[in-house]
Amino acid sequence: MNLKVGSSISLMAALALSTTSCATVSEQQAEKTAEIQKPNIIYILADDMGYGDLGSYGQTKIKTPNLDQMASEGIRFTQHYAGSTVCGPSRASLLTGLHSGNSPVRGNPTWTDNRKPYDLQDSDITLGEMLKTAGYQTAVIGKWGMTEDRSFPEDKINPSMPNQQGFDYFFGFKYHHDAHYYYWDKLWENNSPYWLKENDYMNNKGIYTHDLFSNKAIDYIKQSDKTKPFFLYLAYTIPHLPMTVPEDSKAQYKDLGWPKRKMNTQGHYRNDKEGNVTYAGMVSRMDRDIGALLKLLKQQGLDENTLVIFASDNGHHYDNGFFDSNGPFRGKKRDLYEGGIRVPFIAKWANKIKPNTESDHISAMWDMMPTFCELSGADCPKTDGVSLLPTLLDNRKQEQHDFLYWEFNERQGPIQAVRHQNWKLVRFYEKPAELYDLSTDVGEKNDVAAKYPETVKKITKMMDGARSPHSQFSLKPLIKQ
Template identity: 35%
Template sequence: MKIKGFYNVLSVLVLAAVVLSCKANKAAKPKITNPNIIIIMADDMGYGDLSCYGSTLINTPNLDKMAAEGIRFTDFHANGSVCSPTRAALLTGKYQQRVGIDGVVTAKKHRDKGLATAEKTFAEAIKESGYVTGMFGKWHVGYKTEFNPINQGFDEYIGYVSGNVDYHSHIDQEGYEDWWVDDKIQNEKGYSTDLITKHSVDFIKRHKDEPFLLYIPHEAPHGPFQGRKSAAERYVGWKSGSAPKNKMSEEELNAIYKEMVEVMDEGVGKVMATLKELKIDKNTIVFFCSDNGASRKVGSNGGLRGYKSTLWEGGHRVSAMAWYPGTIEPNQVNNETILTIDLFPTIMSFAGSETPENLDGINLRNNLVKGETLPNRNVFWGYAGRKAIRHDDWKLILRNKNAEPQLYNLKQDISETTNVASEHPELVKTLLQKLEAWSKDVYTDSNK
């Protein structure tokens, strides 16, 4: 009986060990709770180019739906009024002047310039919390391999590193092949907008069971202005300034631009549909914005003054939205003043990750989820010797160091038609002092 009893006790102990082992294994693979993060960026798209922002010419049902199911921002600003600066600010959470990317990194003159690998990108930061990271589309903060997204925190990358490529041949402005798979040139047949969407959807499907960050910087609707059926215009050895094969009329240009925005919107719809099909939509937060306003040539800035490269509102106030079903309430219109740099600390907060020190952006999470008012702050812009500061409803622009300052009350004059600087000399003096202090703080030697 003693032997039998011994075996009974032994059986109980073995069973208990098995149960504990199973629990330990389950504990080692916790259910995903950290939300997936997707950031989608349009290129050179104006404040008035989406139907949810008033366009009657361009149909964007998928972005309209995102806005209706989440938050549509009315006072969201790109950090730069041109491409590279805004992207550098987004990636680092810092004013672009602080990281040495104050202007466009061009294929012709700046092939050795890029975002320093010593700067910590949001991709590098979020990987420390176990996220897998992917990027598909436009980089534009460094041509050399050392600056490639693969060396800046992204596990996967397919796209182009220049300012724009032919949508079909994928040749850049200086006639170089510019379609990369990770850090190797590897051209691919297809319309760039569709390829960016295809690879983004594939990434989501492959990583649906782990927390991921996906950055989708589209080429559309930046030039060259080409639709799905347009002929390729560039070839190896092509040089910028070469005349296109067929010069478009204004009507034809507007029609192509409309198609380019609508194809991008179609791609956004495919990304959103994939999230819902995989039942991970309620665990995914999506941000959408443009990198600057529409160009002077085509597009609509919705009645705002200026266009790409200027520091009037049309240069940097952009359409933007946030979507997180079940967490962000639908049908919201947000009038807070927000910058691209704010996305870095915000996604880190949503991911439960440690936010790097010394960021210039602020965490928007409680504003987006709880409606809390953001802290009062001054925000700044600088490009090509021009500088601007926003203080509450006031905006001061200094077009060069010798120019007379321009002051606008955006609450009363959103189109910046009336310079009221002469009526508020003390305010102008104060804002100029703040602008000068900011400049001394953020501008690197190479940008002064």
Template identity: 40%
Template structure:
């Protein structure tokens, strides 16, 4: 584990002293690593030298309205706001599901929630229910086929160690972070994974909750904050791979709650080293911490943006930011203090727009025009076709994916939006959703599986009025789609029986 990082110039080079903490004997280990001094580098990568790099930042449980570019007033996100000013901001973009495992499976496979391998959250011992298989084809494998260097830093949640779902078995050359999403609740863990090896950290944790076998719990001695390690790992990966195309999937666990800690004290679920600029506010503690988590994440994103700029790769790097589902701010006091879903209704684990509609910002100076807002509809599954388009490969068979490239190039006449999008979820708000033409949203819930509620999102984005009685022909059309939208799954039986 890197505990301290010091950079020193020496001539036209610089070296880093990386001081590691040995968990077995407590002795520091020092490594001296040499790199080309950035201000003197003569081989800066240019757009002409290789295909575009991709940095995909995925926040965890960040609501549609929790960054400034989408209307947030209380939480400060200057770097993400700058990213939006320099690129394209989408107003109707959707996650793969209202919960993390399914949503990430949709992102990785390009298949919607009724086709992708993982269709809900589960524990690793649940017979492989939350695990990608060898036959699944991921974004990382797509990039590997195009000779990209690939890395996942942060939260995975789609396969444990020694399984076919492990990141290294799914196309990632390098992995550092959490394998289990239960482990990722804990921001001060006793260990993280580097590829298939455990890396011990000098935190002391009291195991708690059903996920304690995988590292969940509450730290009683907090020394190393996992997201601080993630940004260091990301900056190192970018630096080391500056001369070749790379795909960096930066899946932070911010601002997810430590669910176990909230059972002790609500505010403790928002784990962050310091309150920063929010310390002097008159807010309740949980809200201060929640805001501090997001602003700290924004600072780290700014560090990646600055590094890409200093390396001369800004024009040739696609920078993407989104969230895996709607907000789950059970540590904030009160929960709606930041209006995290506004103007939408709903939260994480709900089928309302607030559970599945998420921010999407794309910056690519060589291609994407600056300060543009797109109202076109897309979802996580579309990244498979988009990246296939960018890397010059065919879209893999069996996907539910349309390329977003025409939108990024502002050639909307060439964009082929989905006629239908599909979601399903079993949990607090159990049911299925069909969205037609980005406007007509049908929801069937298990409390009454014979009834389809219909909402016109063009006129009623907050889903306040069920218009199913006014449009019987659309109701029948959506019923017909829902009956055929889903494939059979060994581990995930149908939520609604039609």
């Protein structure tokens, strides 16, 4: 596949002199000017944060002033979907622009036919690779989770690592398992281990890794080459389990009379003792750090040439109803009902995106590939998405998806789902399909499949034709070993 740098016409080109040498100089200046005019892109991803966890999406207990301000200064989508209902396949969908029926990674580690992890391949084209062809500096900071094969020798460079998948800089967690600890002692910087020898991840002592990610993101923006645009994929681990956060982030939530939720402190997840105060503190800490990043963009004069996006990788996992993390929706993480896949999506771009706007456009994580292709001028690889620029910039008619597709296969799987206009079809293995009319039943409480058999037949045909075969992700029941 030929991924070419998109061409741009600049006024600098018109100033070229008639001599060959001067023309060459002018052409070089034109190319540099065109690159500067391409917007910086920052995509911030929360981990296991529900649709209802932000004030701008109805949250009343957790304070998120910076993300709420970002929504007021930009656009808030109300029908945006994650790539999957768990971390790994959702991130693969983001990186490749393919839904979970076509993407290379369709399940979390070892939820495969041979029970072995399946990683990104050399042939996969990522956002990083695409944007590099358009002259972008590229970085991923935080949770990668696309390199899970631990049998690969660590003294050799794994082709699924970020540096080998189009990212100039990487700092963070290589593996999903390691990201289950906020005080883990081994991160990665590019292809080399980054040790935090003072960290005691079994007792939650040392450096809180989330803070490192925020600091590295700030440093990356400060140190980036200002003559070239950059793409920063900031993949936070908050508010994924375990429930733990430094005490200063809990202060505003103590003594509010909230019900206590006792957490297991000695299991796989090394939780703090009390859950509700900790969860709120985690989300607010992330909000605080995103606020610092947005402030830096203004201080650096980058605000008007930077598109900032915030989303979550799937539905919530922690909440038992106290925070109403899934808002009006049914289900949570590991469900293909709305609570497991519908997520917040906020975009801000000063003087480009109209402030305080809301969109009910039906969109998905795999739309980022064509959106960023159009923004950067790069040729776009094969994708299941459509560009969101018409909606973001409010300047032309928005292309609509015919349907959105998901599949998920863990203990209760395989499960498939299709969103077609206002219809939602959910099908469990060897069970009759369920049909919901989201225009009147956003909580998916009333299965109307028996009432609309022709609609079920039509959407089932879409579902059956949506996926491509994969050597390790077939639609058969799996038992994790």
